[in-house]
Amino acid sequence: MELQKLIQVLDAPVVTGNPQAEITGIQSDSRRIEPGFLFVAVRGTAVDGHTYIAGALEKGAVAVVCEEIPQGLNDKCIFVVVKDSAEALGKLLSAWYGNPSDKLVLVGVTGTNGKTTIATLLYQMFRKLGHKAGLISTVCNYVDGEAIPTEHTTPDPITLHALIARMVEAGCEYAFMEVSSHSIDQKRISGLSFNGGIFTNLTRDHLDYHKTVENYLKAKKKFFDDLPATAFALTNLDDKSGMVMLQNTAAKKLTYSLRTLADFKGKILESHFDGTELLINNREVSVHFVGRFNAYNLLAVYGAAITLGKTPEEVLVVLSTLHSVSGRFETIRSPKGYTAIVDYAHTPDALTNVLNGIHEVLDGNGRVITVVGCGGNRDKGKRPMMAREAVRLSDQVILTSDNPRFEEPDAIIQDMVAGLTSADMEKTLCITDREQAIKAAVKLAQKGDVILIAGKGHEDYQEVKGVKHHFDDREIVRNLFANQQA
Numbered sequence: 413m414e415l416q417k418l419i420q421v422l423d424a425p426v427v428t429g430n431p432q433a434e435i436t437g438i439q440s441d442s443r444r445i446e447p448g449f450l451f452v453a454v455r456g457t458a459v460d461g462h463t464y465i466a467g468a469l470e471k472g473a474v475a476v477v478c479e480e481i482p483q484g485l486n487d488k489c490i491f492v493v494v495k496d497s498a499e500a501l502g503k504l505l506s507a508w509y510g511n512p513s514d515k516l517v518l519v520g521v522t523g524t525n526g527k528t529t530i531a532t533l534l535y536q537m538f539r540k541l542g543h544k545a546g547l548i549s550t551v552c553n554y555v556d557g558e559a560i561p562t563e564h565t566t567p568d569p570i571t572l573h574a575l576i577a578r579m580v581e582a583g584c585e586y587a588f589m590e591v592s593s594h595s596i597d598q599k600r601i602s603g604l605s606f607n608g609g610i611f612t613n614l615t616r617d618h619l620d621y622h623k624t625v626e627n628y629l630k631a632k633k634k635f636f637d638d639l640p641a642t643a644f645a646l647t648n649l650d651d652k653s654g655m656v657m658l659q660n661t662a663a664k665k666l667t668y669s670l671r672t673l674a675d676f677k678g679k680i681l682e683s684h685f686d687g688t689e690l691l692i693n694n695r696e697v698s699v700h701f702v703g704r705f706n707a708y709n710l711l712a713v714y715g716a717a718i719t720l721g722k723t724p725e726e727v728l729v730v731l732s733t734l735h736s737v738s739g740r741f742e743t744i745r746s747p748k749g750y751t752a753i754v755d756y757a758h759t760p761d762a763l764t765n766v767l768n769g770i771h772e773v774l775d776g777n778g779r780v781i782t783v784v785g786c787g788g789n790r791d792k793g794k795r796p797m798m799a800r801e802a803v804r805l806s807d808q809v810i811l812t813s814d815n816p817r818f819e820e821p822d823a824i825i826q827d828m829v830a831g832l833t834s835a836d837m838e839k840t841l842c843i844t845d846r847e848q849a850i851k852a853a854v855k856l857a858q859k860g861d862v863i864l865i866a867g868k869g870h871e872d873y874q875e876v877k878g879v880k881h882h883f884d885d886r887e888i889v890r891n892l893f894a895n896q897q898a
């Protein structure tokens with residue numbers, strides 16, 4: 413594609429050299445430049461892409477988009493100077509692929525917890541309703557039926573635009589995606605045109621990155637601020653940040669709630685371990701999901717589907733057939749009559765919600781044994797809070813390792829222990845080896861009890877010092893249960 417044509421999408425770019433050059437690809441990583449490419453120099457969190465411009469030119473880049481031309485390189489190639497390279501990158505990629513996000517209905521889901529669940533259920537629902545659809549999520553990306561493994565909740569812009577282009581090529585009419593706060597802050601979603609945005613909730617997470625809750629909130633809000641008037645913005649009225657998200661949006665404002673009057677109003681009629689009876693806008697539905705937090709997720713799914721033009725009847729029929737998302741409240745029954753639940757709760761709020769969900773069903777019958785750890789190189793402030801919540805809502809707690817990354821597992825456990833009193837410690841064990849911790853929980857459990865294994869959900873690895881070792885909570889539980897007799 414001709415550079416001249418490509419850069420038409422940018423706001424007031426200043427160009428040096430002749431922009432009639434042909435571009436063979438766009439790349440923001442100098443290591444991946446091929447001859448004829450356009451290099452976009454982005455200021456990152458670790459390094460500044462501007463320092464790699466010379467390297468990109470050596471590898472054959474013919475043009476560079478940047479915020480500042482490095483000294484001495486002025487005449488070495490065509491420079492396109494912009495105010496914000498990260499924003500420019502997304503716009504250029506969208507133009508490169510022929511604006512694929514304009515060719516399907518794109519809905520983004522943001523918030524601290526519930527993104528994967530809502531995006532995945534919407535994807536499953538629209539496929540069940542006979543449409544081709546795509547999914548971009550923490551667990552896995554999908555181009556209709558084709559699974560594409562992922563490392564991120566919201567991929568980098570190059571992967572993201574290529575993925576949406578593939579969805580369009582495959583005939584997808586809808587795409588549902590998780591929009592993480594990191595991706596909003598880093599403008600990974602620039603150049604995408606959204607038809608709708610959904611807000612779940614905002615509680616503590618990622619303060620290692622955003623530093624303050626206020627910055628974290630601002631990042632989430634920016635997603636709604638940037639939605640066009642043609643889109644819808646569906647928010648959780650029961651979350652204290654719910655309405656804040658919609659303050660400055662041009663999109664059509666819609667709400668869901670379990671407490672007050674809203675566009676999509678729900679009520680829990682009855683809950684048990686196999687599911688919940690719900691009332692949604694005065695219609696009864698039986699679902700295979702447990703916990704109040706999942707009632708919120710289902711309300712959001714219902715609200716989005718109705719807003720996208722589906723009828724209440726067809727949406728409720730499909731809703732009643734959907735099952736829990738991989739690693740989210742996944743129940744495994746022991747022949748001995750107790751239940752293990754593997755869940756991705758990795759924030760204090762998620763842990764509280766999952767444990768409350770378990771208590772709603774147990775209703776005082778049976779004990780709760782919780783196995784939980786916290787990830788390394790992530791928000792340290794949540795560690796003592798998670799330990800406290802686990803102890804407050806469990807009969808027995810085993811603190812263990814999650815993904816230690818580059819930290820010492822025992823030091824992370826000590827950060828968790830710091831949140832506990834000596835009375836709390838009486839019902840707490842620390843077993844660093846996660847497999848041994850799960851084994852200990854299984855030994856302690858008796859008929860009617862619940863073992864909650866929290867933090868890793870669908871993850872099939874444990875990340876230690878940059879290496880991912882195979883590790884799957886569910887596999888360990890299933891193997892232990894397979895050797896049991898009733």
Ligand SMILES: CC(=O)N[C@H]1[C@@H](OP(=O)(O)OP(=O)(O)OC[C@H]2O[C@@H](n3ccc(=O)[nH]c3=O)[C@H](O)[C@@H]2O)O[C@H](CO)[C@@H](O)[C@@H]1O[C@H](C)C(=O)N[C@@H](C)C(=O)N[C@H](CCC(=O)O)C(=O)O
Nearest residue numbers: 440441442454456457458459461464564565566568592594
């Ligand atoms: C802290 C963080 O979010 N970092 C993300 C960020 O990288 P960065 O800003 O650190 O990039 P950088 O290393 O500083 O490099 C800056 C620029 O120089 C370029 N470069 C760099 C080196 C070189 O030799 N040549 C070169 O051109 C890079 O390609 C980049 O364009 O942008 C990259 C591309 O988009 C991401 O892959 C990377 O994710 C890192 C690996 C990460 O772990 N991120 C996590 C925290 C994350 O994003 N998580 C969220 C939410 C999780 C959840 O709650 O679900 C997610 O969306 O996954």
Ligand SMILES: Nc1ncnc2c1ncn2[C@@H]1O[C@H](COP(=O)(O)OP(=O)(O)OP(=O)(O)O)[C@@H](O)[C@H]1O
Nearest residue numbers: 524525526527528529550705740755756757762765
């Ligand atoms: N609506 C909700 N409110 C509070 N907690 C929830 C909600 N939905 C799910 N959870 C809890 O949070 C965990 C993660 O859920 P999910 O994967 O759907 O969230 P997410 O927002 O995608 O998380 P991530 O930021 O890691 O991508 C679940 O395992 C459950 O414990």
Ligand SMILES: N[C@H](CCC[C@H](N)C(=O)O)C(=O)O
Nearest residue numbers: 758786787790814815867868
């Ligand atoms: N995707 C999130 C959740 C991580 C879950 C937990 N298992 C951990 O490793 O901290 C993150 O990267 O912060």
Ligand SMILES: [Mg+2]
Nearest residue numbers: 527528550565
């Ligand atoms: Mg997710």
